[in-house]
Amino acid sequence: MSLDRGVLAELERVVGAGHVRHGRGDVEPYSRDATPVFRGAPDVVVWPAGAPEVSAILRLATERRIPVVPRGAGSNLSAGAVPQNGGIVLVLTRMDRILEVNPEELLARAEAGASTAALADRAAEVRLLYPPDPGSRTVSTIGGNVATCAGGLRGLKYGVTRNYVLGVEAVLPTGEIIRTGGRLWKDVAGYDLTRLLTGSEGTLAVITEVTVALVPMPAATKTGVAYFRTLADAGRAVAAVITDGIVPATLEFLDAKCIDVVEQYANLGLRRDAGAMLLFGDDGASDAVDRNLLRIGELCTANGAIEVVLAEDAARSEALLTARRATLPALSRLGSLTMLEDATVPRPRLAEMVDRINEIADRHAVPIATFGHAGDGNLHPTCVVDQHDTAAIERAHKAFEEIFAAAIELNGTITGEHGVGAAKLPFLAARLGADQVALLRRIKAAFDPAGILNPGKLGS
Amino acid sequence: MTGDGARGVFQPELLDRCIACGFCLPACPTYALSSDEGSSPRGRISLMRALETGRLDEDDPRLREESSFCLGCRACEPVCPAGVQYGELLEQWRDHQWRGRNRPLLARLLIAAVSRPVLVRAMGLVRRPARTRRADAPAYLMLGCFERALYPNVSRAASRLLPDLAVPENQGCCGALHAHNGESRTGKEMARRLGDQLPGLIVTTAGGCVAHLAGVLGPGRVRELSEHLVASGAAPSGELRADGRRARVALQDSCHLRNGHRVYAQPRALIAAVADLVPVPGEASCCGSAGSYSLLRPRDSRRILEPKLDAYEAAGVDYIVAVNPGCLRQLQKGLRRRRSRVRAVHLAELLTAAAGDQTRSVP
Numbered sequence: 091m092s093l094d095r096g097v098l099a100e101l102e103r104v105v106g107a108g109h110v111r112h113g114r115g116d117v118e119p120y121s122r123d124a125t126p127v128f129r130g131a132p133d134v135v136v137w138p139a140g141a142p143e144v145s146a147i148l149r150l151a152t153e154r155r156i157p158v159v160p161r162g163a164g165s166n167l168s169a170g171a172v173p174q175n176g177g178i179v180l181v182l183t184r185m186d187r188i189l190e191v192n193p194e195e196l197l198a199r200a201e202a203g204a205s206t207a208a209l210a211d212r213a214a215e216v217r218l219l220y221p222p223d224p225g226s227r228t229v230s231t232i233g234g235n236v237a238t239c240a241g242g243l244r245g246l247k248y249g250v251t252r253n254y255v256l257g258v259e260a261v262l263p264t265g266e267i268i269r270t271g272g273r274l275w276k277d278v279a280g281y282d283l284t285r286l287l288t289g290s291e292g293t294l295a296v297i298t299e300v301t302v303a304l305v306p307m308p309a310a311t312k313t314g315v316a317y318f319r320t321l322a323d324a325g326r327a328v329a330a331v332i333t334d335g336i337v338p339a340t341l342e343f344l345d346a347k348c349i350d351v352v353e354q355y356a357n358l359g360l361r362r363d364a365g366a367m368l369l370f371g372d373d374g375a376s377d378a379v380d381r382n383l384l385r386i387g388e389l390c391t392a393n394g395a396i397e398v399v400l401a402e403d404a405a406r407s408e409a410l411l412t413a414r415r416a417t418l419p420a421l422s423r424l425g426s427l428t429m430l431e432d433a434t435v436p437r438p439r440l441a442e443m444v445d446r447i448n449e450i451a452d453r454h455a456v457p458i459a460t461f462g463h464a465g466d467g468n469l470h471p472t473c474v475v476d477q478h479d480t481a482a483i484e485r486a487h488k489a490f491e492e493i494f495a496a497a498i499e500l501n502g503t504i505t506g507e508h509g510v511g512a513a514k515l516p517f518l519a520a521r522l523g524a525d526q527v528a529l530l531r532r533i534k535a536a537f538d539p540a541g542i543l544n545p546g547k548l549g550s
Numbered sequence: 551m552t553g554d555g556a557r558g559v560f561q562p563e564l565l566d567r568c569i570a571c572g573f574c575l576p577a578c579p580t581y582a583l584s585s586d587e588g589s590s591p592r593g594r595i596s597l598m599r600a601l602e603t604g605r606l607d608e609d610d611p612r613l614r615e616e617s618s619f620c621l622g623c624r625a626c627e628p629v630c631p632a633g634v635q636y637g638e639l640l641e642q643w644r645d646h647q648w649r650g651r652n653r654p655l656l657a658r659l660l661i662a663a664v665s666r667p668v669l670v671r672a673m674g675l676v677r678r679p680a681r682t683r684r685a686d687a688p689a690y691l692m693l694g695c696f697e698r699a700l701y702p703n704v705s706r707a708a709s710r711l712l713p714d715l716a717v718p719e720n721q722g723c724c725g726a727l728h729a730h731n732g733e734s735r736t737g738k739e740m741a742r743r744l745g746d747q748l749p750g751l752i753v754t755t756a757g758g759c760v761a762h763l764a765g766v767l768g769p770g771r772v773r774e775l776s777e778h779l780v781a782s783g784a785a786p787s788g789e790l791r792a793d794g795r796r797a798r799v800a801l802q803d804s805c806h807l808r809n810g811h812r813v814y815a816q817p818r819a820l821i822a823a824v825a826d827l828v829p830v831p832g833e834a835s836c837c838g839s840a841g842s843y844s845l846l847r848p849r850d851s852r853r854i855l856e857p858k859l860d861a862y863e864a865a866g867v868d869y870i871v872a873v874n875p876g877c878l879r880q881l882q883k884g885l886r887r888r889r890s891r892v893r894a895v896h897l898a899e900l901l902t903a904a905a906g907d908q909t910r911s912v913p
Binding site for chain 2: 111113114115116118119120121122123124126135137163164165181183184205207226228229355416418419420422423426428477
């Protein structure tokens with residue numbers, strides 16, 4: 091479809107002519123997010139400056155039945171921000187003010203387009219921590235994090251984005267501006283719409299402002315590395331740590347292939363002869379952190395670690411974490427098409443799931459490397475192939491279908507943190523069942539009667 | 551629309567590297583100005599891909615605009631975990647985009663000026679650059695095209711710091727300007743020719759030339775001044791003083807020196823040896839000079855520069871050190887415009903002034 095001049099003129103009237111672009115070259119960069127393969131060019135890209143402008147745009151879109159896809163930084167990994175049905179891409183990055191950081195109330199308020207790192211940095215200036223730590227934190231927007239319930243490297247001890255959202259300002263597809271929740275930890279007035287909108291992937295409303303909880307900045311943060319012969323050994327070490335009563339802030343794993351590519355990229359001196367690596371870290375009072383890290387090291391050694399190394403200083407810790415965050419792009423160096431999934435299983439079944447993934451990969455003859463959040467049972471099996479090798483891509487798709495099925499069989503899920511988007515929608519019913527999918531559609535219809543908001547995603 | 555064929559504008563392996571993770575967005579100065587992904591490295595690669603596959607017409611106005619709006623500073627490269635060689639892609643893009651009459655007139659004039667050795671020498675004659683002959687020396691000082699015309703003192707200062715360097719008179723242009731303005735093949739040929747003229751180690755005071763030369767001749771053949779001083783163990787002497795105290799000095803990185811050649815610690819170490827090195831936010835990002843950019847897009851160039859000058863002034867420095875003549879000119883012009891008390895100098899001048907060079911004080 092393409093938009094008539096009347097719609098473009100109305101959009102320009104709302105946000106100003108300089109903030110509406112619809113040339114073919116102008117919309118091309120908005121035809122994708124960070125997900126491979128999925129594409130769809132929008133008809134027009136619009137940059138609103140605030141909730142009233144968003145409201146006017148959505149009212150117009152509902153009236154004229156034009157699809158609207160909200161977009162933050164476009165770092166989504168489930169094609170959640172791909173405008174497959176054309177229409178309007180609503181970019182929220184002009185709305186990037188951090189409105190307040192309040193040490194007395196332990197909260198921060200920001201417009202949706204503020205970057206996650208900018209918010210965390212502002213909080214850090216007053217010795218407060220915004221715990222969610224998604225891999226794309228330097229890029230992603232806080233609004234996008236809330237809309238997708240972003241996870242990250244600190245999930246085990248601190249939880250994920252949803253555990254920190256106190257309230258949002260959001261615009262309904264019919265134009266109403268609502269404020270859910272607020273500044274309170276205790277507030278049971280009504281259905282928990284804040285939770286419902288968190289992770290709604292831009293299908294129910296456009297989030298324009300968020301209020302998030304902060305915690306006092308831990309005095310110390312330290313990191314260590316343990317190398318194992320096999321991932322199964324690493325899995326046993328993780329179980330031993332948790333049952334010992336330690337909940338570390340970070341507990342990440344890399345398989346041998348991942349260690350290799352990360353080392354090539356970052357030159358950290360990681361052991362390339364190991365079968366698996368655990369990156370563990372904790373924060374809190376300095377002596378307690380030291381104690382926990384020593385104990386984690388002992389438990390790793392007791393469970394077959396071939397070497398345990400504690401990072402000597404903060405810079406080394408940060409380098410290790412940065413390298414872990416870069417695992418995916420580093421893996422991409424192996425080929426021209428990188429497919430990444432995030433199947434998640436209960437923590438004790440992590441090693442079993444990795445075995446299943448390797449067996450499935452072998453059977454379909456596709457190279458799959460796996461890394462992820464051991465503490466959360468959240469795996470990132472990643473397949474890198476040549477983008478022109480259609481047979482390999484087909485085999486990879488089959489392998490991932492089986493991986494999703496295996497995760498569900500082990501009481502897990504098809505996506506732990508990347509979201510459903512367009513990429514995982516076909517597998518959603520297998521996870522939720524027909525009754526829940528039907529309920530999702532009724533909820534979607536209640537918010538978005540014309541079905542204009544991010545069509546072809548959740549609730550469709 | 552012509553289907554998904556390949557137009558052959560780009561080397562496919564280079565274009566395939568980008569996985570669109572978006573890690574480059576926060577590093578890009580033009581994305582910071584515009585908030586529009588089309589003006590970011592990831593967005594520009596989307597445009598390049600659309601050009602390559604035929605999804606966009608060759609004369610799409612956004613293709614023209616973005617190939618020119620990009621500073622070519624390559625700040626996206628060090629932050630790219632997938633290893634995208636953006637600088638190479640931009641050269642290939644401009645080769646195509648600025649072919650023939652599509653190249654901006656000013657770029658054509660600039661290239662014409664540096665393409666003729668006679669004219670380059672004539673530019674040098676107007677203001678006498680530092681030239682001596684030491685035929686048996688192991689390394690050569692390269693006289694940058696614009697430096698010899700605008701800043702002959704920089705070459706003189708470099709010569710004083712490194713008296714063993716030979717400074718042959720007969721030198722061509724390194725071709726970086728060509729490579730960055732749509733003539734990458736000529737640019738490479740010129741680099742090779744210069745490599746033949748200066749058949750040993752080439753030392754340059756121009757950060758903008760070194761990455762291009764190293765890319766063609768190999769990193770072993772070329773060193774930037776600070777890199778060479780540190781590598782050869784030449785310890786800077788003396789102290790630079792201002793208002794009766796040790797001078798406060800900040801660095802403006804040269805983009806291609808930092809992002810392409812990955813040299814940034816050395817100039818800082820040298821400054822810190824003779825003055826108080828003051829870290830300033832944004833010191834590592836492009837100053838807007840960007841080769842021919844400040845001439846081709848003066849308005850955007852100033853939008854990039856002004857907030858940086860605010861930061862340098864707020865930091866209360868006496869001097870800003872440049873390691874590339876283009877940056878030096880940009881900083882000096884900007885500081886003069888705002889009648890600032892801060893002065894911009896080249897690293898070579900700063901070091902000779904600290905060493906107590908009586909013949910020439912810091913400007």
